[in-house]
Amino acid sequence: MIVTGAALSRSSIVERYRRNRGRSRALFDLVSDEAYYRRPIAWRHPIAFYEGHLPAFAFNTLAKRALGRPSIDARFETLFARGIDPDESATPVEMTWPARKDVLSFADEVDRQLIDLMEHADCADAVFTVLEHEAMHQETLLYMWHRLPFADKKRPRSYTVSVAGGASGTEWIDVPGASRRWERIRSRSRSAGITSSHDARPRSRTSRSSATTPRTGGSSSSWTPAATGRSSGGRRKIGDG
Numbered sequence: 001m002i003v004t005g006a007a008l009s010r011s012s013i014v015e016r017y018r019r020n021r022g023r024s025r026a027l028f029d030l031v032s033d034e035a036y037y038r039r040p041i042a043w044r045h046p047i048a049f050y051e052g053h054l055p056a057f058a059f060n061t062l063a064k065r066a067l068g069r070p071s072i073d074a075r076f077e078t079l080f081a082r083g084i085d086p087d088e089s090a091t092p093v094e095m096t097w098p099a100r101k102d103v104l105s106f107a108d109e110v111d112r113q114l115i116d117l118m119e120h121a122d123c124a125d126a127v128f129t130v131l132e133h134e135a136m137h138q139e140t141l142l143y144m145w146h147r148l149p150f151a152d153k154k155r156p157r158s159y160t161v162s163v164a165g166g167a168s169g170t171e172w173i174d175v176p177g178a179s180r181r182w183e184r185i186r187s188r189s190r191s192a193g194i195t196s197s198h199d200a201r202p203r204s205r206t207s208r209s210s211a212t213t214p215r216t217g218g219s220s221s222s223w224t225p226a227a228t229g230r231s232s233g234g235r236r237k238i239g240d241g
């Protein structure tokens with residue numbers, strides 16, 4: 001039994017670790033081979049770094065520092081040990097990163113050894129640091145991927161387009177207080193000088209369909225009628241958004 005605040009069994013720790021690792025692998029598998037060494041965000045490392053960083057951090061933290069175990073690959077454990085961001089005081093240094101197959105081979109050995117330690121050694125708090133670190137990086141990876149051009153991303157292996165069934169249903173539901181909140185937002189927008197094209201035209205439609213919402217990617221003064229959703233009448237359309 002591993003105890004930190006709340007008791008967790010070894011099997012549940014290993015299950016969480018495996019789940020983390022599987023999710024990370026799925027994220028990296030979304031990136032094309034060509035994009036693997038690119039920097040979607042200039043002041044972040046190339047994508048290759050993060051696939052090595054996760055197992056390297058885990059191994060350095062749990063196996064080496066907490067339990068005094070020997071290295072698997074001292075070069076990788078150093079190369080991938082640096083923090084989340086490159087040194088912001090200097091221009092990012094272009095360097096040669098390992099081939100992905102070598103990174104994955106290192107990661108596989110880290111996983112094998114760490115799972116063995118989680119099952120048999122006294123891992124103490126270090127195991128929670130490892131679990132939390134990987135989950136936090138997964139969030140970071142997602143917004144890095146968001147900056148990648150669409151062509152640099154791959155469809156997940158398990159993804160299938162569902163075309164079965166008919167169109168989703170729609171119905172109007174009451175949202176308590178929505179009308180008052182929406183009017184406050186409109187009032188603040190007008191006070192800030194943001195004009196709405198909707199406000200400028202006659203209100204010939206019912207209050208239910210008169211809501212407006214900012215157009216994503218447009219200028220702050222450009223507004224467009226909502227396709228679905230909010231309603232100045234305090235109602236919200238569901239099932240089609």
Ligand SMILES: [Fe+2]
Nearest residue numbers: 053057083084
């Ligand atoms: Fe990190």
